[in-house]
Amino acid sequence: MTEQMIGDYHVVGNEIHDTAAPSGPIEKRWDERKFSAKLVNPANRRKLHVIIVGTGLAGASAAATLGEAGYNVTTFCYQDSPRRAHSIAAQGGINAAKNYRNDGDSIYRLFYDTVKGGDFRARESNVYRLAQVSVNIIDQCVAQGVPFAREYGGLLDNRSFGGVQVSRTFYARGQTGQQLLIGAYQALERQIAAGTVTMNTRHEMLELIMVDGRARGVIVRDLVTGEIETHTADAVVLATGGYGNVFFLSTNAMGSNVTATWRAHRKGAYFANPCFTQIHPTCIPVSGEYQSKLTLMSESLRNDGRIWVPKKAGDTRPASEIPEDERDYYLERIYPSFGNLVPRDIASRAAKYQCDAGKGVGPGGLGVYLDFADAIERMGRDAVEAKYGNLFDMYARITGEDPYSEPMRIYPAVHYTMGGLWVDYDLQSNLTGLFVAGEANFSDHGANRLGASALMQGLADGYFVLPYTIANYLADGPFEKIADDHPAVVEAREAVEERINTFLSINGTRTVDSFHKELGQIMWDYCGMERTEEGLMKAIQLIRDLKAEFWTNVKVTGENEELNQTLERAGRVADFFELGELMCIDALDRRESCGGHFRAESQTEDGEALRDDANFAYVSAWEYSDDKPILHKEPLEYEYVEMKARSYK
């Protein structure tokens, strides 16, 4: 019965395999791939044209590296400067297997931790390569002038992050993302000045151009003039980040969107594991209807803060009036050995259960206390201030409350999306000539990402992987030039223009944001921290209904030929509807719990996630179809790391 119902939402296609990865010993695979890859004569590189969409860590580092190598690069970003991409907001740090602490770290251990942290849903070959190049990233960034934290001897400092037992995280106070991005941005600007890279800011990609089975260009909209431009090239790279904003409220930037990757998906690129989203437990809760985004506070707060809720549901007393014996330190109670330091997904889900039971605190009952009273008593206020002062300040600024005198309120929020366009070992999607880097691809984090690994992956892809693998592809070029009146170009262009005209002509009664908020609520309720078959099916129906209403009742003011932020948002939200539906379908298909994906039907007796390796050790690569999406399974095999269940009790 169930099978039949689930089958109603998708069809199963052929298995796919990553044919680009060499076999052989894992530590030799990347060397071998680099050796087997074709090279391009430096004199020919100028004639080879690459388009890169997105200028975050992955896009900027790839553009700078390819420009430096002599290729002809054109880049696009929707922001007013490449330096504003959302990589900039990453706080914590970047992992690298340098073993500077002499604490037993190694490439193999980073590889092992990442595969295990991803709950065995990532490819071993990719993850091993990521761990290998991690050491080069730190060298590269230091040479560029990234001001990492240092010790008194002048050498680089490290800290341990996200529950791992080695100190391999490099950091620049609370703004590692900004410092790494500025490094890549400066390298990019140098290439712009040198003329190898042409940068187009305030441009948004709205369509991919496919010619004879190859990705050959993009249609973009100049966000200032509204002009629809055609750009063709020999290869296209998408480095456009994640899709967490499908939830409306997330820690993503306001402009972060899925449009570039979704447009590519609609042109045939497989979208892999869309339901794998990471929900971060320590965000500042929603304060009202008007909330536009959520702010993350470093997870390190859980090292000294104690999480609790009132024992009695519906207790509205202020925290200070709730006596000690009426407080439930639920993480310490349920997970005595890890306590407040359980992994992100467990801490998030536990908070949700408490709030579902009516014990939540703060506006709308969506929050739990993170209490530093004990820490202040034990360490002294000064020590707490020295360690967490900037986070406390941030909290005080946003909430207007003083975290030194009353406990902070926290709640989980969507933070990162592990899913993305399917790519092979070369970071090439199933569409020839379309490469995908950074958070926009799916490859390295499996079902859950370790802390401080996102920055590592973005820079690994951009500096050290893509420049080799794309050269192998470009070695066959340059390909035949494409005229602006080529039927494929005209078709893509007209599709974009028609879509814009539709938005502007609906003239309904609801704003774009109101649709986006409603979609986000559906996703959060049914495809958030806990997913059930019933809920997902309900969500799919709700999304379909809402999408239908959107296309008949949305109100987009203004015109195309100007800076029109409402029009920009309308296009993004329209794509989020389709993505949201696919996420639910993917979550419905994956009847197991793994990493950030928790299916209520698949749990142990005491409520822990239960993975089903026998049936679901595969990557779900979805092919777009106007009717039902087609699921291509890529089986995952583990030759080096033994598949084990995790336990934090």
Added chain:
Amino acid sequence: MKITVRIWRQKNAEAKGTMVSYELDEVDENMSFLEMLDVLNEKLTLEGEEPVAFDSDCREGICGSCGVVINGEAHGPEVTTTCQLHMRTFKDGDVLDIEPWRAGAFPVIKDLVVDRGAFDRIIAAGGYITAPTGSAPEANSTPVPKEDADRAFEAATCISCGACVAACPNGSAMLFTAAKVAHLGLLPQGQPERDSRVINMIEQHDAEGFGSCTNIGECTAACPKGIPLDVISRLNRDLMGALAKP
């Protein structure tokens, strides 16, 4: 609470702008300033009016996209970015004048949105260290005294928002330019290009049409990241040194 906003409305770069007044009746004190503008825009859209265009992205105070002048002060009355300013800073009945960054080198694109491309071009002129991918030596081969590293970091916290230019009565981007010169000039990796960097960046700064620094210090006072004023003096020293060389 009730708030009246008077906002600079300008259809496009060529159009003449003017201040337009709007009333908001239900402003929550926990709203961020930009959320208050979101609420206004929702209201305007439903009334069939053009919403107010303004830049914002991360809304965490780090991307540097947002920034407006509120009652004559860049990013408003508190030392933070506009996105981190909350309505509890204001009181019921307040009238808020909201204007774009004003500078010759930052032309208005629409309403509160300005073109800050000049900043990117200043960086492109020399705000980098030439370190081609793959050529880097082992990261710990050059120790950096912690004090230098910390000061370089302090200068590197600049988010390129442009508040310094908006606050400077001369429309000078000296704090922005000097922060980058200091960040890279304090590190051993930045030494080989130290002279050419400052020369090229200053030439670009001037070519963009920014004003000159008169050492007033309004920039530092408005800077949401507290970039210290002495970076400017440091740039002056560096340029003097660079010009003195044959």
Added chain:
Amino acid sequence: MIKKRVPASRSTVATKYAMAVSGLIMVSYLILHMYGNLKVFAGQQKFDEYSHHIRTFGEPILPYEGLLWIIRVALVASIVVHTWAAITLWRRNRAASGYQGGKRYHTSKGARGFQRSYASFTLRWGGIIIILFVVYHLLHLTANVVAPGGASDSPYERVVNGFEIWWVTVSYTIAVLAVGLHLWHGIWSALTTLGQNYSSTRLRSRLTPLSWFVSAVITIGFLLPPWAILLGITG
């Protein structure tokens, strides 16, 4: 509107160096001048001797008034450079601040910082007052052309005759206060331009008390003689 790049040696920063150096030359001169003025308290003979001595200083290597002419040339050059730099930068800065319809910001709440208003007022208008005064001052006490209170060949008498008239002292006082306020920001700014500020804000800088001190000394030093004369303490 990106303009062509001009060499850094002609940049705004280089122009500021010129302004700073010329300004500091004039400050040095003011200190010497003030020292000379204070000789008034030593009586007519000493004052006139001093006045004569600076004209014969360095003879016979230098001709009569040789040193004085060297100083005068340096001062005129400094004034020219300082004024040229001020006008060049002022014009540029006005264009750079992006005025829209005669105003930069249209708010009536004008939260202009004290420092900003003070500095721009004293440096621009103060500078103009000072230039006008210098012209008058030279005509009066150096060239002996304008002679309130009666001309004399004795510099001491010219000084005393002039400052016994209340409005001469009052106008002189206004000019000296303008100089003092000009230097209050000017010395700090010049030293900062020459790279000598090592502090995160102006208030924390050691240059701030230094420039207050120097400008206060110069102001008081210049005001003592005329007021002493007007009040009959000396002369």
